[in-house]
Amino acid sequence: MKRTERVGAIIKTLTDTPNKLYPLQYFCDAFDVAKSSISEDINIADTAVRFTGTGYIETISGAKGGVRFSPDITPEQLLVLQEEFCSRIKDSSRILGGGFLYTSDIMFDTHLMNRLATVFAKKFKEKEADYVATVETKGISLASMVARQLNLPLIIIRREAKVSEGSTVSINYFSGSYDRVQKMSISKRAVVPGSKAIIIDDFMRGGGSTKGISDILSEFEVTVVGTGIAIASMLPEKKKIDDYTAIVFLGDVDEEQKTIEVIPNYQIF
Amino acid sequence: MKRTERVGAIIKTLTDTPNKLYPLQYFCDAFDVAKSSISEDINIADTAVRFTGTGYIETISGAKGGVRFSPDITPEQLLVLQEEFCSRIKDSSRILGGGFLYTSDIMFDTHLMNRLATVFAKKFKEKEADYVATVETKGISLASMVARQLNLPLIIIRREAKVSEGSTVSINYFSGSYDRVQKMSISKRAVVPGSKAIIIDDFMRGGGSTKGISDILSEFEVTVVGTGIAIASMLPEKKKIDDYTAIVFLGDVDEEQKTIEVIPNYQIF
Numbered sequence: 001m002k003r004t005e006r007v008g009a010i011i012k013t014l015t016d017t018p019n020k021l022y023p024l025q026y027f028c029d030a031f032d033v034a035k036s037s038i039s040e041d042i043n044i045a046d047t048a049v050r051f052t053g054t055g056y057i058e059t060i061s062g063a064k065g066g067v068r069f070s071p072d073i074t075p076e077q078l079l080v081l082q083e084e085f086c087s088r089i090k091d092s093s094r095i096l097g098g099g100f101l102y103t104s105d106i107m108f109d110t111h112l113m114n115r116l117a118t119v120f121a122k123k124f125k126e127k128e129a130d131y132v133a134t135v136e137t138k139g140i141s142l143a144s145m146v147a148r149q150l151n152l153p154l155i156i157i158r159r160e161a162k163v164s165e166g167s168t169v170s171i172n173y174f175s176g177s178y179d180r181v182q183k184m185s186i187s188k189r190a191v192v193p194g195s196k197a198i199i200i201d202d203f204m205r206g207g208g209s210t211k212g213i214s215d216i217l218s219e220f221e222v223t224v225v226g227t228g229i230a231i232a233s234m235l236p237e238k239k240k241i242d243d244y245t246a247i248v249f250l251g252d253v254d255e256e257q258k259t260i261e262v263i264p265n266y267q268i269f
Numbered sequence: 270m271k272r273t274e275r276v277g278a279i280i281k282t283l284t285d286t287p288n289k290l291y292p293l294q295y296f297c298d299a300f301d302v303a304k305s306s307i308s309e310d311i312n313i314a315d316t317a318v319r320f321t322g323t324g325y326i327e328t329i330s331g332a333k334g335g336v337r338f339s340p341d342i343t344p345e346q347l348l349v350l351q352e353e354f355c356s357r358i359k360d361s362s363r364i365l366g367g368g369f370l371y372t373s374d375i376m377f378d379t380h381l382m383n384r385l386a387t388v389f390a391k392k393f394k395e396k397e398a399d400y401v402a403t404v405e406t407k408g409i410s411l412a413s414m415v416a417r418q419l420n421l422p423l424i425i426i427r428r429e430a431k432v433s434e435g436s437t438v439s440i441n442y443f444s445g446s447y448d449r450v451q452k453m454s455i456s457k458r459a460v461v462p463g464s465k466a467i468i469i470d471d472f473m474r475g476g477g478s479t480k481g482i483s484d485i486l487s488e489f490e491v492t493v494v495g496t497g498i499a500i501a502s503m504l505p506e507k508k509k510i511d512d513y514t515a516i517v518f519l520g521d522v523d524e525e526q527k528t529i530e531v532i533p534n535y536q537i538f
Contacts, residue, residue, distance in 0.1 A: 004273045008280045008317025048277025096435045110417035137405045144410040148379035166365045
């Protein structure tokens with residue numbers, strides 16, 4: 001097999017499973033070549049991947065070492081992505097009244113979500129989280145992509161305790177968006193007490209729902225080490241949680257003028 | 270830039286967005302080289318990707334032509350995947366009583382779901398579907414991965430009509446698993462009437478829920494052109510829908526003996 005093909009096959013394998021560590025020996029066996037050749041291949045693979053601006057290949061030394069692909073995004077690509085996301089949101093036909101916007105088509109555009117996920121995968125990579133957590137339903141596609149890119153298990157918090165979840169812990173919390181008390185429930189089997197989680201959600205207004213996720217996780221002594229929100233509203237300025245990263249900010253939704261104000265968050269990194 | 274690096278960058282770009290068609294010119298511009306060179310690069314990229322058994326690169330000729338990556342799985346890899354999936358399910362600690370199994374940790378293992386998704390992406394590739402559809406919640410991660418691999422929008426059918434969905438169509442259906450009437454709701458904005466959909470779900474017992482998805486889609490004159498189920502129970506043998514593809518079949522769950530019978534579907538392709 002030629003080097004060009006080997007490098008291609010290495011890239012395909014590593015990028016299929018982001019942040020999964022492969023021992024160098026894995027590729028030596030797959031291609032039946034020496035470690036020195038594989039090391040060179042990996043350097044070339046890294047250059048190729050970096051050229052696309054979508055990630056890099058890291059070599060971790062030591063007995064438990066190996067090689068892995070980490071997704072990345074350049075500042076220029078981030079801005080392009082944010083502007084595309086803003087312009088999708090700005091479409092005035094999304095206005096549902098009562099300040100609500102229809103965004104399901106965006107949040108279930110999986111190629112777009114996969115790109116947004118990279119922003120959070122980059123932002124939270126060093127947090128050493130054990131899980132990605134979200135509450136059903138609209139953020140699940142995004143959270144799935146983040147979990148995949150960080151090679152972490154996903155925890156879905158349910159609105160209702162389901163028989164297929166086994167024994168569950170539930171809490172009630174106040175949602176400002178819906179102006180009522182809502183419920184959240186999490187399977188006891190889903191979480192190891194004392195672990196660390198990243199929260200991912202599609203939308204935040206007052207932060208009640210995100211605070212709810214944080215509260216229910218704290219029932220298991222799980223520490224929240226990062227919170228990523230696709231769209232955060234500018235108002236109210238004071239949220240129920242302080243520390244979160246939004247990709248874009250939603251301003252005024254004017255039902256009469258049919259305008260939607262939305263701007264990129266320029267301070268993600 | 271060297272050929273080896275260029276081939277790597279092409280692979281990364283194509284495999285990031287499966288089944289998305291790129292004009293050859295896209296890569297000519299990206300690397301500032303002639304079409305003849307890019308054509309050769311793509312042949313090498315195809316060989317490299319095929320070596321991993323995880324897909325192939327197709328060139329579509331004509332004015333609307335271009336190049337795209339299609340995910341694939343070899344018969345040997347499929348069997349390995351099915352056996353891994355079976356052995357994860359067989360763990361006796363999953364037994365919840367009443368014939369229910371705890372499977373959320375599996376259905377939210379996004380690397381595993383991404384591999385299972387390839388089975389359905391391969392199976393349904395030629396169906397020319399317009400959407401991938403699922404009902405919340407447990408199949409969403411799998412359905413997201415299928416939608417991403419087929420480059421199709423995802424439709425999530427909700428259990429409850431939400432204000433953020435705008436105007437919705439709802440149906441009631443009988444779920445054998447839960448032995449009660451359940452509700453499903455779909456946003457009118459989510460679907461173009463007269464289109465085609467693939468249904469993806471995590472589990473099927475009697476097929477009531479899948480039949481429900483099909484029924485609610487038929488309210489929009491949407492034709493179901495394929496149904497993929499991660500785990501289908503062997504009993505009842507007669508389901509409410511006839512045409513579906515399961516990855517594995519679940520047999521007897523013996524609460525006393527603490528055994529779970531589960532076998533691969535050997536007739537997927």
